[in-house]
Amino acid sequence: MTTYIRSKSTFLLIHLRPYHLTTLLPYNLTTLPPNHLTTLLPYYLTTLPPYHLTTLLPYYLTTLPPYYLTTLTPYHLTTLPPYHLTTLLPYHLTTLPPYYLTTLRPYHLTTLLPYHLTTLLPYHLTTLPPYHLTTLLPYHLTTLPPYYLTTLPPYHLTT
Secondary structure, eight states, rough: HHHHHSOOOTHHHHHHHHHHHHTHHHHHHHSOOOHHHHHOOHHHHSSOOOEEEEEEEHHHHHOOHHHHHHSHHHHHHHOOHHHHHHHHHHHHHTOOOOOHHOOOOOHHHHOOOHHHHHHSSSHHHSSHHHHHHSSSSHHHHHTTTTHHHSOOHHHHHOO
């Protein structure tokens, strides 16, 4: 089925219903060229079981426009291996509502490069549970502009 879709234009993917994608085996998605995913409407991605996304190669996620990520449920993000998140461009992360970050496991945050954190708006950091911050490596904090720390509630700093 994948080879058939691949031989046709990406136009065909748009005519599929969301449930068509959920019936695909995860490896079918990885055989598609990345631009095929961006032709899908965002809600198609939310209909996929999370493990489908984990089988994608990280660069597939970076080809998605940022608003596609916001249509995913937080659970989709938590099932991603950490290195998938590090391949995202910083602006992908800033488009996420803050509560998405709180659903991430601490190890997801430690795999992020410092510049990813500095692109986050201060309120993203304040929504994080304190223990998430303790898992950050010192260099993550030193790259933050000073005003980011002032936006944190005191209990974040005492942890």
